[in-house]
Amino acid sequence: MSTPLLQADHFIPDLYSDHADPGIQLSVMPGTVTQVVGADPVRVSHWMKSLAGLSVDYRGRLSLVGEDVAALDKSAWQSMRTRVAWLGRESRLLSVQTLMNNMLLPALYHGRDNREALEARARELLFDLGLQNADMLDNLPAHIDEHSYTLGVLVRVLLLEPELIIMDDFMRFYNKTQVETILQYLDARIQQQTLSLMIHHHDAAVIMPRAQRILFVGKESMLELNEAALRASENDEVKAWRRDQELD
Amino acid sequence: MATLTRTLDTLLGWPGAFILRRLDYLVCLTTFISFVLYAWFSRLRIFNRQSYRPLVTQIIFTGVDAMPVILFLSLITGFILTFRMIALFDSVGDTVTMLLYLIGLEVGPMIAAITLISRTGSAIAVDLGNMKLHREIESLEAMGVDINEYLVAPRILGVAVSQLVVAVFFTAVTLISGVLLSGLLISPTHFSYLFKLVEGVEPMMLALFVVKNILFGLTIGSIACYHGLNVERSATEVPQQTQRAIVNILTTLFIIDGLSAMVLI
Numbered sequence: 001m002s003t004p005l006l007q008a009d010h011f012i013p014d015l016y017s018d019h020a021d022p023g024i025q026l027s028v029m030p031g032t033v034t035q036v037v038g039a040d041p042v043r044v045s046h047w048m049k050s051l052a053g054l055s056v057d058y059r060g061r062l063s064l065v066g067e068d069v070a071a072l073d074k075s076a077w078q079s080m081r082t083r084v085a086w087l088g089r090e091s092r093l094l095s096v097q098t099l100m101n102n103m104l105l106p107a108l109y110h111g112r113d114n115r116e117a118l119e120a121r122a123r124e125l126l127f128d129l130g131l132q133n134a135d136m137l138d139n140l141p142a143h144i145d146e147h148s149y150t151l152g153v154l155v156r157v158l159l160l161e162p163e164l165i166i167m168d169d170f171m172r173f174y175n176k177t178q179v180e181t182i183l184q185y186l187d188a189r190i191q192q193q194t195l196s197l198m199i200h201h202h203d204a205a206v207i208m209p210r211a212q213r214i215l216f217v218g219k220e221s222m223l224e225l226n227e228a229a230l231r232a233s234e235n236d237e238v239k240a241w242r243r244d245q246e247l248d
Numbered sequence: 249m250a251t252l253t254r255t256l257d258t259l260l261g262w263p264g265a266f267i268l269r270r271l272d273y274l275v276c277l278t279t280f281i282s283f284v285l286y287a288w289f290s291r292l293r294i295f296n297r298q299s300y301r302p303l304v305t306q307i308i309f310t311g312v313d314a315m316p317v318i319l320f321l322s323l324i325t326g327f328i329l330t331f332r333m334i335a336l337f338d339s340v341g342d343t344v345t346m347l348l349y350l351i352g353l354e355v356g357p358m359i360a361a362i363t364l365i366s367r368t369g370s371a372i373a374v375d376l377g378n379m380k381l382h383r384e385i386e387s388l389e390a391m392g393v394d395i396n397e398y399l400v401a402p403r404i405l406g407v408a409v410s411q412l413v414v415a416v417f418f419t420a421v422t423l424i425s426g427v428l429l430s431g432l433l434i435s436p437t438h439f440s441y442l443f444k445l446v447e448g449v450e451p452m453m454l455a456l457f458v459v460k461n462i463l464f465g466l467t468i469g470s471i472a473c474y475h476g477l478n479v480e481r482s483a484t485e486v487p488q489q490t491q492r493a494i495v496n497i498l499t500t501l502f503i504i505d506g507l508s509a510m511v512l513i
Binding site for chain 1: 375378379382383384386387388390391392393394398
């Protein structure tokens with residue numbers, strides 16, 4: 001029986017602390033896709049960031065890769081962060097380093113491999129993820145296009161070989177083709193059970209066919225559904241969200 | 249009566265509030281420096297190439313790249329101070345001691361520090377401030393990169409090393425250029441000051457020179473980093489924190505300078 005990558009027991013972010021809600025029970029296992037949706041993107045981001053262990057304000061218990069987040073010391077927390085990756089809307093590269101140096105920085109810091117091997121791996125990843133032009137790898141982030149920038153942020157995380165990626169509308173600037181290219185790459189690793197994905201995308205229909213589970217973030221709490229249950233739900237918030245997403 | 253009471257409260261309360269604010273700043277700054285240096289030295293990051301590289305980069309930017317400016321300033325100071333002091337005090341008394349104390353222990357470190365503040369101190373505060381503002385630091389921390397180890401400690405230690413190197417260079421060029429000028433324009437006997445200056449250096453003086461410059465460098469680096477990282481959400485905070493950093497660095501340097509002067513009494 002494999003250890004859940006994410007285990008939340010009676011978990012609720014402190015944003016909701018005035019409510020009597022007992023919190024959610026959630027387990028994310030290896031090789032799964034969990035989609036997170038909701039009408040309010042700020043609320044969705046807050047939940048996802050809290051589940052990623054990046055917020056200290058929550059009630060209940062949160063375990064990531066088998067470790068209680070509240071009990072981690074500094075070294076263990078740093079190690080955990082290489083296994084549970086966060087890709088948010090605000091994820092940025094260092095403006096003073098080239099694109100290549102940015103991608104290699106965390107992997108070199110954590111001693112994943114030598115520079116030459118990581119560079120080769122980074123180039124391979126960029127190619128797999130659909131980067132056509134590798135000329136800007138020595139440019140500063142201010143001098144590269146948005147597509148390359150976003151791929152750079154993604155590759156920076158992938159070089160750490162995380163087991164769980166929590167992605168909050170990270171691909172919002174991408175068209176459907178670009179999103180599909182990235183998802184197909186991630187699908188291969190998910191099927192090998194070496195990666196799990198918890199993802200929120202503004203166009204929910206793109207992710208829905210892949211998700212084994214859908215978490216709906218409402219005003220009061222979080223509902224755990226699947227695609228069929230989401231489409232059939234009579235909950236007013238869910239219905240309003242379906243109308244906005246043009247799923248009805 | 250109420251107005252008088254309020255006025256008295258304000259007048260009497262102002263010095264206390266001012267002192268408390270300065271004490272609070274000192275405590276926060278000291279805590280910040282302690283955490284940073286602990287993060288660096290506890291894991292012996294000097295042996296980690298990825299952390300060692302920013303340190304080397306900082307030394308090159310702060311020390312090596314500053315050499316042309318320092319050379320120019322030291323030649324000018326050599327003319328203004330060393331040459332003039334030899335001309336004025338040669339007939340009066342112990343010129344060598346005066347030159348070493350004034351140039352070596354006062355002017356040299358201070359001018360080197362002021363040069364580093366204007367070049368590096370402001371650059372560090374702006375650099376880190378912008379990184380904080382654009383959430384670049386947050387993204388690194390989310391991947392388990394310790395900012396104190398990777399970004400802050402190399403800057404502080406790099407500036408400390410550079411301050412010492414720059415001060416040595418500045419002091420040497422200032423003294424040598426002044427002596428040479430004096431020998432050429434006043435009397436060839438003044439060339440002997442080159443040897444007298446070397447002989448006149450005492451161990452206590454040398455130790456104070458090294459400690460003072462290391463302290464200056466640590467002060468410049470740590471206060472610049474502290475204020476840069478204090479930027480929160482608004483772009484207007486970057487110049488505000490940079491300005492505060494420069495003022496606080498200068499104030500602290502003069503305090504250290506004054507305290508170090510008391511050591512020699």
